[in-house]
Each structure stands twice: as C-alpha cells, then as structure tokens.
Amino acid sequence: MPLLSVNEYARHRNVSHQAIGKALKDGRIKKERSGKIDSEKADASWALRTDTVLSMRTMPRARVGAPSQSASASMPASQAPSDPSTFMAGMGVGEKIAVQTAMARLQLVKLQVETAQVERDKLKGSVMQTSEVRESIASIVLMVRDHMLVQPDRLAATLASVNDTATAHRILKSDVDSALKKLSKAVKTLGI
Secondary structure (H helix, E strand, O other): OOEEOHHHHHHHHOOOHHHHHHHHHHOOOOOOOOOOEEHHHHHHHHHHHOOHHHHHHOOOOOOOOOOOOOHHHHOOOOOOOOOHHHHOOOOOHHHHHHHHHHHHHHHHHHHHHHHHHHHHHHHHOOOOOHHHHHHHHHHHHHHHHHHHHHHHHHHHHHHHOOOOHHHHHHHHHHHHHHHHHHHHHHHHHHOO
C-alpha cells in the first residue's frame, strides 16, 4: 500500500498528471488524509469506475526510461499466454479487475452482436423460430397423412371397375402426383 503523490501515481498508471487530477475531481479515485494516493486502493477504484474500453483507445505511449507495467503486458499478443491466470500473474489488483471487467464487457458485446445477427436474419426471413418450424412440419405431415388415409376410399370404386393393370397404375400414379404437387405447393407457401 505505497502512498504516492499525484505525479508519482501518474507515472505508476502511465498517464498524465492531468488525467489523475480529472479522476480525483470525478471521484474515481481518492486521496488519503495525508494528501497522497494509496496506489492499491486507487488502482482498484480506477478499474471499477473507468471505462477500460475508452481508456484503451486513448492509452498514452510508453514513456522513455519508464519501467513497463508488467512483462506480460508488454508481450506481443501472439506470445501472450492463453491462460488468463498466467497472463495476470504480474498484475496488481486494480489491473486484474480492469482486465476482468474488460473481458466481461467484451463477452456482453459479443452476445449483443450475436443477438443482433439473429434478429437481422429473422427480418431477412433466413431464420425461423423453432415453434414455427414445428408447426410447419406438423401441418405438412398432417396433410400427407390425411391424403394417404382417404386415398383407398377415394380410389377403391375406380380401381375396382378397371380390368387392366396399366390403367390402375395410371390412376394411382395420377393421384400420387396430385398429392405431391399439393405438398410441394404447401411447402413453398410455408417458406421452407
């Protein structure tokens, strides 16, 4: 819990002393009674009360001669360890909270993007609700079943009066073709 002056804390955070002054004024961090800043408390408070995504956009360049925050932070992304606990091992509490907050926000944004894509696909008609698909399939199955159940009653008298197989075949084939055309039309109407 090192106590630091505004300028020392600015160097610690790798930001300008004006940024620290603004954070103090906004209430994101506080000075101790001694007038100095407790770096651990301030780091945690900074992480909780600062939008890390916005602050990453305006991150200052590293100062010449200033020590790096941590070895893993200066490591290129391709060499960074995949395990977050290893990556965050050299970080302070505030930095860990900032990383965890940023990761949670990233997951939320990712979920919002996926939801928006599904909604867009629904509007385009390329995605249907599961309940709509089930209803469509059920109506098609019922249509086929009904046709199959009434086919013997509908064709029995006609087929009984026919003496040759070719004619019986033609009558059956015509009825099946008619049923398949109705089925095809129903499927197109449902948009499946």
